[in-house]
Amino acid sequence: MARAFLHLNGNQTFHILSRSSVTRASLPHRSMMVTMSQNQSYWASINADIEAHLKQAIPLRPPLQVFEPMHHLVFAAPQNPAPALCIAACELVGGHRDQAMAAASTLHLMQAASFTHEQLPLTDRPRPKTRPTIHHAYGPNIELLLGDGMIPFGFELLARSNDLVQNNSDRILRVTIEIARAIGSQGMIEGQHYELECPQSEGEELCDIGWIEQVCKKKEGEVHACGAACGAILGGGSEEEIEKLRRFGLYVGTIQGMLHGAGKLEKELMKEVEELRNLALKELEEFEGGKVEAISSFVNV
Numbered sequence: 001m002a003r004a005f006l007h008l009n010g011n012q013t014f015h016i017l018s019r020s021s022v023t024r025a026s027l028p029h030r031s032m033m034v035t036m037s038q039n040q041s042y043w044a045s046i047n048a049d050i051e052a053h054l055k056q057a058i059p060l061r062p063p064l065q066v067f068e069p070m071h072h073l074v075f076a077a078p079q080n081p082a083p084a085l086c087i088a089a090c091e092l093v094g095g096h097r098d099q100a101m102a103a104a105s106t107l108h109l110m111q112a113a114s115f116t117h118e119q120l121p122l123t124d125r126p127r128p129k130t131r132p133t134i135h136h137a138y139g140p141n142i143e144l145l146l147g148d149g150m151i152p153f154g155f156e157l158l159a160r161s162n163d164l165v166q167n168n169s170d171r172i173l174r175v176t177i178e179i180a181r182a183i184g185s186q187g188m189i190e191g192q193h194y195e196l197e198c199p200q201s202e203g204e205e206l207c208d209i210g211w212i213e214q215v216c217k218k219k220e221g222e223v224h225a226c227g228a229a230c231g232a233i234l235g236g237g238s239e240e241e242i243e244k245l246r247r248f249g250l251y252v253g254t255i256q257g258m259l260h261g262a263g264k265l266e267k268e269l270m271k272e273v274e275e276l277r278n279l280a281l282k283e284l285e286e287f288e289g290g291k292v293e294a295i296s297s298f299v300n301v
Contacts, residue, residue, distance in 0.1 A: 042294045046084045046104075049097065051075070053105050057157055069138045070146050070153075076137075077112035081256065082220075082227035082249070085298060089228040089245045092291045095235020099168070102161030103175050103230045109154035110183045111223065114192075116147035151183075168234070175230045182226030191219025209268055216257025217250070224253025244283045251280035252298045 058071050083104035090100035120140050138146075155176060162172045181187055195215050228249030232242040255276050258269050277299045284296055 039294050039297045042088075043084055043297075046087045046097075047079055049101065050083050050087070050104050050108060053101050054108060057105065058153075066146075066149075069142050070149065072137055073116050073143065073146055074109060074112045074150065077108075077115040080108070080111045080223075081298060082111065082224045082253065083107040085224055085249055085252065085295075086227035086231040088291065088295045088298075089231030089237075089249070090235035091231075092245070092287060092289065092295055093232050093235040093237030093241050095231070095237075099166075100231045100234045102158050103179070103234060104227070106154040106158045106179060107223065107227055107230075109150045109157070110179065110188075113147045113150035113154075114183070114188060116143050116150070118192075120144060120147075155179075171233050174233055178226050178230050178233070182222045187222035187226070188219055191215050191217070191222070195219065209272065212258060212269065213254065213272060216254045220257035221250045221253035224256070225250035228252075241287075244286070248280050248283040248295075248298075251276045251283070255280070255299065 054074060055071075058067065058074055060071055061067055086104040086107060087097055087100050091097060120143055158172065158176055158179070162169055183189065225246045226249070229242050229246035232245045237245070255273055258273055258276075280299045281296060284292055
């Protein structure tokens with residue numbers, strides 16, 4: 001199986017294994033490398049567009065004591081694939097990137113807020129060494145308040161994308177509900193609650209595979225499922241396409257969470273991860289077009 005590396009930021013490196021490398025193993029090595037390079041360029045262009053959109057939405061303007069730390073914390077958080085998946089799903093169903101840009105940016109803001117709160121130096125709970133950290137340029141009081149402020153700002157950003165000319169009000173409302181559920185008590189926050197319930201011994205987590213999968217499904221899986229579903233909704237996908245991409249996103253997010261947080265259970269998790277990869281790719285079988293291969297590269301972390 002051929003692999004490549006997709007650098008989403010300085011802290012994370014994602015391995016790519018496209019479906020073509022499985023079904024077209026007889027292709028020349030050069031052709032496979034070209035395909036991988038194209039996929040990397042595709043994701044890089046999406047992430048660059050999301051970053052540019054956020055920089056325009058959060059300029060450094062008065063009052064600087066608000067916008068300077070918000071700008072810092074939004075871009076200090078590691079890029080997560082869920083916003084990019086939102087854009088990719090929109091384009092997969094025939095939509096344009098601009099239609100999903102506000103939703104993708106909102107997802108990044110939500111995850112930046114969550115990351116900021118998790119990084120607050122207000123607890124002596126041991127942190128896994130593999131998790132990315134940020135430089136605390138501001139005090140915990142500022143980070144706490146600005147993390148809280150990112151969430152309503154994200155919804156404001158999404159609401160402002162309502163376009164009477166495009167008549168997308170119903171889609172924006174539906175996506176707003178999707179995101180609220182994914183980050184709330186039935187999604188990411190529930191996953192964080194499960195994570196805190198794991199018993200510990202001298203900084204090492206003592207939890208089984210079932211617990212890890214449940215945490216990852218809620219904490220990462222639901223957000224990725226939301227991103228893919230929102231992209232399909234905004235791109236005008238059918239209900240069947242929306243649900244297929246929602247399931248695809250759930251599998252992708254769960255895989256990413258399991259591999260990033262596996263620790264000593266990594267070997268035991270490989271079988272579960274492979275099953276999730278197969279299920280994810282199965283959801284893409286009925287889609288057609290040039291974007292299928294690119295979005296399928298999400299199945300490997």
